[in-house]
Amino acid sequence: MPRRTAPGRPGGADGKDATWQAQKSAATRNQIIEAAIDCLVKVGYARTTTTRIASTAGLSRGAMLHHFPTKLDIVKAAVEALHAKRLKAFRKSIVAAPPAGRGRVHQAVQAYWQHVRHRLFVAFFELSVAARTDPELDAVLRPAQAAFDEAWIQTAREAFPEWQGDPEAFDLALHLSRYLLEGMSVSFLTHEDPERGERVLEYLEDLLRNLRPTGNGQRRLRSN
Amino acid sequence: MPRRTAPGRPGGADGKDATWQAQKSAATRNQIIEAAIDCLVKVGYARTTTTRIASTAGLSRGAMLHHFPTKLDIVKAAVEALHAKRLKAFRKSIVAAPPAGRGRVHQAVQAYWQHVRHRLFVAFFELSVAARTDPELDAVLRPAQAAFDEAWIQTAREAFPEWQGDPEAFDLALHLSRYLLEGMSVSFLTHEDPERGERVLEYLEDLLRNLRPTGNGQRRLRSN
DNA sequence: ACGGAAAAAGTCAAAGCTGTTTGAAACCGG
DNA sequence: CCGGTTTCAAACAGCTTTGACTTTTTCCGT
Structure with a gap:
């Protein structure tokens, strides 16, 4: 039985307080989503690249891809x-x-x-x-x-x-x-x-x- | 004195019949412009690449770039x-x-x-x-x-x-x-x-x- | 302290794009 | 026919993007 909240679930979804790590993960995902919306407004869809989203979110592209494996996953979120x-x-x-x-x-x-x-x-x-x-x-x-x-x-x-x-x-x-x-x-x-x-x-x-x-x-x- | 109509000028602009070559050049440019408009409608601005425009116009990218040296020149036209x-x-x-x-x-x-x-x-x-x-x-x-x-x-x-x-x-x-x-x-x-x-x-x-x-x-x- | 898991970062290969350069083919006037 | 011009096509270099993979760092329960 997994002992930690799965990534993507908001903290406390299972009725228990999420670990700090799970909360941090959720915050990072939210940061990425906000960055994606920001890019859409500022440079349009075509120029909203994974490079630019990560940079706007303040983390590396590799880190971002850990949370959202593909660009389409970011777009969905x-x-x-x-x-x-x-x-x-x-x-x-x-x-x-x-x-x-x-x-x-x-x-x-x-x-x-x-x-x-x-x-x-x-x-x-x-x-x-x-x-x-x-x-x-x-x-x-x-x-x-x-x-x-x-x-x-x-x-x-x-x-x-x-x-x-x-x-x-x-x-x-x-x-x-x-x-x-x-x-x-x-x-x-x-x-x-x-x-x-x-x-x-x-x-x-x-x-x-x-x-x-x-x-x-x-x-x-x-x-x- | 140049003996032929410059590329880009429509045939007959100087009051004389343009050479066949000049007319062909004008026709090719028009073909490229039509292809560019076609691409804008079909795939949107972001995917309207020089490769796709040339392909749609039915000529090579090199040939197209002879008529319009940059992509922005095509867009302007x-x-x-x-x-x-x-x-x-x-x-x-x-x-x-x-x-x-x-x-x-x-x-x-x-x-x-x-x-x-x-x-x-x-x-x-x-x-x-x-x-x-x-x-x-x-x-x-x-x-x-x-x-x-x-x-x-x-x-x-x-x-x-x-x-x-x-x-x-x-x-x-x-x-x-x-x-x-x-x-x-x-x-x-x-x-x-x-x-x-x-x-x-x-x-x-x-x-x-x-x-x-x-x-x-x-x-x-x-x-x- | 340790081992396992998760998060973060770095690297790589493949694909595609643009503008430049070079070469081939077609055209035209003398 | 020839030399010069124009049109067409191919190749190249440089750049950017994406997804996959590897490595490093951080976190956490025992």
Whole structure:
């Protein structure tokens, strides 16, 4: 019977305090994961090499490879950590919304806008783009993304019960906001100066206020 | 006095028919550029190597390097060709819009939607993402992108004179459409199945119809 | 203190990439 | 036909990356 906690398990997972060594191992793994996310943001996926990750984490490549035998193992762990952090941050910002009034939509839009401006989104975005042409990475990212999307939508449903009377409007509002804000964020990331988003953000808030169900299940905005 | 047209100049640029050799040279360069764009779409920027471009173009790497001494030279030529093609395609699709009525907004939205779904947009997108973390590439792409944006906006202004009574509304409509459709396209490129865009496209058309000036310079949609 | 396990570091081979150089083939005007 | 130019192809050197393997150091229970 092994006498020590296996590497990778967080300390205390078996109900007993982990040895210092096991805790140190878990801390090193976390350090590597943080370094990987850092590299994704700073130099993009293509230049996120095992050499650069190890250097950023402050240990040798050999040491790093002891914890994660292949680069894909690091990427898997980074994807998992990334999505957990993003979901946690999103939940936290959503609960800060006022219970009613104009400020509620404003806060929700600002929350998602900050979400897509965050370095964690940049890291995720780099992985997404690389996965388009990398089947191995796609096989890792796709299920994780599906799980994230499911949890994200569930979080939004719970946070905005007043919309559930009109699921169709809610679905439209959710996707409209997501595409628009992610599109704007990507534009600012790649080639635009982030100075012209405010008008669009205000307009989106107006749209969501008009889309919001009024109690009779009917949206106010009508086509010409 | 040189007796032959310099490589790189299109045949007939000096007012005389180019030699067959010069035409062949121009055709080879075009072949290389097409191959580079193909590689960007198929394998992404990071894997678009000189080896792969030459192979796709159907000639040796040495031959290719005779025409473009460095990889950045190929990229520069590809960026130029890409933007010229995208602008041409955009202009062509815009003039197909009906002169008035509901169909006008529909056609304009469909035109831009097809534009951002096209392989040329994918190639441009790959370059954009790579340029975020590559100063050398950014130095090439940024001015080209600025010129493209300028020409694109000018094309839109000329194609939609009825909006010019309300430049603010036009600017909002333009950016709203762009961010939304590019965000949706990027989502479909990277991780989503392209099956849920229709509701959003219809909604965008409604928004644009509501934003369109009615002659008294006032938008119909109002905030709560 | 000791032996075994784990963590850390160093080394190696293979593969691939880029830009440079050299050589061969094709083209063209005199 | 010939010499010069252009296009094409091959070879080379230098660099970087990855995963595997070996060695060293640290840690821990007996």
